[in-house]
Amino acid sequence: MGVVDLLLVGLVLLLGLGGVLVPGVPGSWLVWAAVLWWALKDPQPVAWGVLVGATVALFLSQVVRWSLPPRRLSESGATRRMGVYAGLGAFAGFFVIPVIGAIPGFMGGIYLYERLRLGRHREARTALRTVMRSGGSSVLTELFTCLLIMGAWLGAVLWA
DSSP states (O other), rough: HHHHHHHHHHHHHHHHHHHHTTTOOOHHHHHHHHHHHHHSSSSHHHHHHHHHHHHHHHHHHHHHHHHOOOOHHHHHHHOOOHHHHHHHHHHHHHTTTTTTTHHHHHHHHHHHHHHHHHHHHHHHHHHHHIIIIIIIIIHHHHHHHHHHHHHHHHHHHHOO
């Protein structure tokens, strides 16, 4: 698979990650489709392994999301800008503290947004708790799974 194809797969993966944060956009399906496209264009055993792992991870992610309360983020005051802060925090945290750093990064991004908006620690912490209870945990589950898949893809590409 050429460099251009790998860049296009990476771009679709990034679009999928962004799509997780935007309501109505099938972000996790874009991530899966990008890995499928890569596995079909470069039929190596590692590519098929990443595809199988991505399929299992997304299935388990959906099972976990179904067991969580339904998304009601708009009622909690969540905005698109908050989603950007949360997504960038999760993305940075994923690489700063490999893999599990996405969780504190996501919550840290929401906290930072609320702290800047509200100005006080107590109100920001309360708003973070409200957002996480109103569906933030569901978004975090899906985003974390997509970050894991993207990390596996990136590792497989760099390793090969």
